[in-house]
Amino acid sequence: MTKKRRLLKTRLLSGYLLFALWLSSAFKVLVIILMAWSLLVVSYFGFSSEIAITPDTKEIEKKYSDEGIMFSLFFTMHLAVLITLWIYRIYKNLRTQGISTKYSPKWATFSFFILGVNFFVPYRVMQEIWVKTQHIGLAKEKVDYIPRSSTLVVVWGVTWVLYVIILTAACVPPMFGIKYQFGFGALFIIPVMINNIFILSTTLDITLLAFITQIRRFEKKAMQRIKALEAQQQDQA
Secondary structure, three states, X not given: OOHHHHHHHHHHHHHHHHHHHHHHHHHXXXXXXXXXXXXXXXXXXXXXXXXXXXXXXXXXXXXXXXXXXXXXXXXXXXXHHHHHHXXXXXXXXXXXXXXXXXXXXXXXXXXXXXXXXHHOHHHHHHHHHHHHHHHHOOOHHHHHHOOOOOHHHHHHHHHHHHHHHHHHHHHHHHHOOOOOOOHHHHHHHHHHHHHHHHHHHHHHHHHHHHHHHHHHHHHHHHHHHHHHHHHHHHHXX
């Protein structure tokens, strides 16, 4: 596959992933706003208020809560597949362009799913994508002036580590039959963990949205350089 064609396919996948991230981010932000609004309503009317809690409101809350969870799970799984495929494609594209990378396409992809490894390797993967993608659109003498990281990548990395820690604490122990003994504290701790996971997930979507938007700009610049080099080669021929 030619460099131009590989880059074009990667850009198309990036565009579709951006669209999915926009939908996911908008939905999650809307849910957070509704959650904040419901807390304000409950705090105003009180937990025992007939207006705040009635059989009808409980039924409506359960219905929309179940639908929201299913919709969120669908988007999460869909995004997980897209992001995995996107990272693999990015690394394959870098290899096609003749740019060396620290991680192979397969290792960069699977590092997100290996417990322990996913605490630090994904940040390095995203950092490498940020730096190496810029190499495609620049002449060799300008590569040394590329910043080795960015604030956006750091914010994503910190959010990712927090997300993995909380998600691991919430999901892994029950898989091995370990049960938490919260007592009455479960009424407070469990909802807080769920809310934190959801908020961190939303933050990850938004930062990844900004990240991929910038990567597409790098890819556009790379596409222009590849076309210019092809035109130059044709003129020389």
